[in-house]
Amino acid sequence: MSPSPASPAATLPHAARLAWWLTAWLRGHEQTDHVLDVLADDTHLLAGGSALDLLARSRATGATHAGVALPVDGDLLGLGGPRDFNAAALEAGQAVVVGDLGLVPEEQGETVQWRVFAAARRQLPDVGEADRSLRQTLLSTAGDLADLDVARWRPEAADALMNLHHRPELDAPLGTPPRCLELAARGLQAWAIVDLALADDGGALSSYEIERRRGLLQPLGRAARGAVVAACSAEVWPEH
Known part of the structure; x- marks a missing residue:
């Protein structure tokens, strides 16, 4: 069974968490024993x-950082190929890219096993671009959902929109800007x-309204x- 990329509990996907800690270790910000302890928590x-x-396999690539991919059907966000890696990452909903190595998670019992693939170069939005996109899209979506009376058909979502300052607390390694x-927390939110x-069709009265709601939420x-990918992919981090 493949791990779910994320949930309303607003926790980092396995791949995003691994990318953060691999980067910290590859750059010498975190010691091996500490990183192994962190990985042991998620097995x-x-x-x-x-x-x-x-x-060791990550170090052998010669890379100094790792990054995450969070693809969905129609949007291979964070992937650059080849095809077999893209397909596996899309099925899992997530992957790690470190150098020319692609790592795709698969839950096996209580462990997360990482399958190894070749990975090609990819293009990502930088942190500033991802930040601006999230802010602008959140504002426009909030207004659209208010027009659709989100409080009536999904009060939990309306409450979340009203409490944007209450963000999830994330455990990031040393060296994470x-x-x-902050961007990762807002992306998860x-x-x-x-x-x-x-979560369901709520109070939708017609198939048109259902499709309109989904269309509004897709961006x-x-x-x-995009915010989580940029926040957890060190190749697009600001230098200072």
């Missing part, structure tokens, strides 16, 4: 190996709003995923 293992093997930590609003979902 991350290289398929057919151990968590230490996962670190504060701006990226927006993602949770989308999940809540689409927010993309902006939310």
Whole structure:
């Protein structure tokens, strides 16, 4: 069974968390023992190996950072190929890219096994672009949902929109820019709003209204995923 990329609980996907900690370790901000302890909490293992093997395989790429991909059908966000890696990442809803290596998670019992693929270069929005997109899309979506009377058909989503200052607290490794930590939290928050609003058809009165609601929420979902991808992909982090 593949892990769910995210949920209304607003927790980082496995791939985003691994990308953060791999980057911190590759850059020397975090010691090996501490990173292994963190990975042990989520029982991350290289398929057919151990968590230490996962670190060693990442180091062998020569990369100094890792990043995340969060693709969905029609939007391969964070992926650059090749096809077999894209397909596996799309099925899982998430992946890690470190150098020319692609890592795709798969839950096996209580462990998260990471399958290894070749990965090609990818293009990502930078942190500033992802931040602006999330802010603008959240504002426009909030107004559209108010017009659709979101409080009537999904009060939990309306409450979340009214409490945007109450963001999830994330445990980031040393060396993670504060701006990226904050952006990841806001991205997860927006993602949770989308999940809540689409949990069922709520008070929709017609198929047209259902499709209109989904159409309004799709841009927010993309902006939310884009924010998490940029925040957890060190190749687009600001230098200062």
